[in-house]
Amino acid sequence: MAFIPSLGGRRGRNPVSAPRPTPARKSEYVVDCAVYVDGKRLPGRWTHTDAVAEVRSRGEGFVWIGLHEPDAEQIQGVAETFGLHELAVEDAVHAHQRPKLDRYESNLFIVLKTVRYVEHESPTTANEIVETGEIMAFLGKDYVVTVRHGKHSGLHDLREELERSPERLSAGPAAVLHGIADWIVDSYLAVSEAFENDIDLLERAVFAPRNPVGAEQMYLVKREILELRRAVMPLANPLRRLAEGCSPLIPDEVRSYFRDVDDHLTTVSERVTAFDELLTTLLDATLAKITLQQNSDMRKITSWAAIVAVPTMVVGVYGMNFDFMPELKWKFGYPLVMVVIFTACLVLYRIFRKNRWL
Template sequence: MTQRRPWRLPLTGTRSTGSAEPVVAARREGAAVVDCALYVGGVRQSGGRDVAELFADAVTTVDGFVWIGLHEPTPAEMTEVAKVFDLHPLAVEDALSHDQRPKLERYEDTAFLAVRAASYVEHTEVTETSEVLETGSVRMFVGERFVVTVRHGSVGGLRAVRADLEADRALLAQGPWAVVHAICDRIVDVYLDIAAAFQRDLDAVETRVLSRDANAGIGQIYQLKRELVEFRGAVLPLQQPLATILDGRTVKLSKEVRRYFRDVADHNTRVADRIGGFDDLLNSLLQARLAQVTVDQNNDMRKIAAWAAIAALQTAFAGIYGMNFKYMPELEWRYGYPGLLIVMLVTSVLLYRYLRKVGWL
């Protein structure tokens, strides 16, 4: 692989103890590099050299590889990284895109994997505008001697993943695909946590929809459906890349790493199944709420019709006696006016009691 001009990595606080202690890269203002290190036999090597030198050492060292982590790099910064690791321009373009579905593509000796990270947003109750889910993305370039991770968004941080891997040297010694497994495993584990939290939100909305006072609005159900669509867009498309990794034709993995990926795929499938159940439940709740609204509207219409019937009866009396005919019943009677008022009142009461009895009032 042709090496081009070296690209300097902004590192501060480098230890010079000569030991294999982890050297944490402090992110400089405006810099995309979060951390970068050379690993040999699962052990992080000390030193704050530039990326090209670290990669050159990885190529000439048995069981060595470089892991560089980037967060929202600019096109210029991503181009410099691509020069060092000879990344394909199409993959670099995908890494810079802000809207990328989970996928796995192979470019000669380099694999490009895009995964969507997610996190649950804590809230006291679900409203019509509640943000339940926040998503980001992690893109990974994987070669025989390197891993380049590119994050977009505030979720999906990889510092904890790197720290856990550096503590598990046996797994880290498996190479770059062990890093990819650890990242996917952490992301899918968060999916499981989100699914559990989403279940609690669904239970709360279901209780409100099916309660006697039924004060849950349709807007709350639609908000959960919107958040579920976003969650589904992260989980379901990941099934195909994981299946491709496990089939052994596109990516060559050791048995141990493949076993780990199989566990990740199993967890992702469980989350996908739960999402299907959530969607069915939300559809059922929506239908139940719409049925409640229809019943409430029918009840309101019946009440309006009942009161209109009572008013229409009185209007009939008034209309008949307001025609000014010469010959009408009790027209000349002294108590005709109060008598008619009493008849109107009695008929109104009788009609009201009847309508109450049949459930219209």
Template structure:
């Protein structure tokens, strides 16, 4: 996985800001919006390029293209808000942006180094939300080493006049989402919380797609386990459970942050937006139940696979024992007549040798028939 969890922070905390009020710092001149016609989201690693993917000011639902250095001032003058999209910024770059927008340094540190659990934090009049993203990896055939999904992260800073999205990972692009949102000016009029809703909804919808794709893999493995042919699927099942754990880590901790946005009064989330977040919460609960069900089903399939393997081993041992018993009888007869004692019955008879062979054959046939009846052969 790209980003396994390393820190175990609580999902929701209320933290008082200790930073003093000061005028916004100037942004570095290297931060520039993407050129006209260029894609707003990038997939490959930055390799030292500009972290700014897109920057715009939204006034009454309409987009105004501005440079990052002037965006905040324009937003305050026009009564709108800034949406600044970043891709894997360095510590120095995000620190400069944080000083310009008044972001809390602890949240900035989390956004730089990522590896966070989904959570929602309050810092005075701002919010910081972490969302883990997931993407299904297509494969021709599931093996014990197949990579089923990859994860990344999206951090969202929400203030009264700005929203800053920080993306980590090679998937989860927000360019198409931004375009779709710009076609809904009535929703954008609700301010930065509308962007937070759109991102959360986008992430949870991706979870649904991933869960449905994983469910198809689970059904394929289940069919293989219970097929008439003899297969060993324990390695594939274990790999699926391991990959599914990554999705659980992304989905389950998201329940409390979404519940907070729905239930707790928040001046950054208008009353009109709560129903939107409630819809996202319903989808997240659906994914949670689906992922939990898949995990339990995989556990049952793994137990069935192990039981079938054990049963097959027992059948093999019975067959081996049956053939060993059949072979042991003529071996015993031949061993007795191979002792070469002088006084043994039938040694001087012409029919002794064929009679011994006939006894061996009849004995083997009788044992074979008996083992067949009992199901050992």
């Protein structure tokens, strides 16, 4: 059946005659484990061993098992059942990987970064704007194993959406991988749109007469956009390889839809690049305004120091204990000295004001 990406209305699942598996108790790290035949989920709860045995005994369908932050011991049984490569399993456990696509003898291993926009009152006061996580996927002929790191990257809604479109899941595990990639890139678009509003607010704040944005806050926003860039940019090569058919595990009818995801990623990449360049310009403008403000402050300090130097000098002269000083015993001497000091200070003040130092 052809792979159809568009979703219609809600579709009921037709009952499928299948032996009901033995109920399995879910582990903390196993989010869900399901068997799909002809795009429809078989009823019941499955362990990964029972699920793969069911699929291979039928000779059709596939298993989708979702894991959340398993450790090396917890994932070992899944790795042995599906024949996952030990290097890929190690990457899946330890996380903190860049987006990549590794091809092994019987499966593919792909790492995708998830992002979430952190709500805040203003980008000028926020401590965090973008939160990242990871989803790793092992893709085989009759299985897809997803390993999730992070609290915001749950696939429950995506799984339900795919299950409402059996024609999509009928294309096999590659349809699940496409759904995950498409969902993640769509989240990139949503985050970039929210980020664009923040940057517009930041731009207005930077060029406001009384700038409330400091260099530290600009560096924080710059760091957040770089974090988004590290999630988006490296994914281009894996998606392009999937679209070009790097493995027979990706059917021809699915490859074209990876091209569509790649196009959306290109849009996000262009946005992020533009954001990065604009933030660099805003950061330079902020530093320039800070430098100008510091120069202005230094001119004011220097001007007042020059004005204060006049009375300091005069008073210092008269503070020397000599018997013979100009007009020392003249009764108008003190008022005259005060007038001279005031006049000199006023002249200096007017000069500095005229030159815009004060």
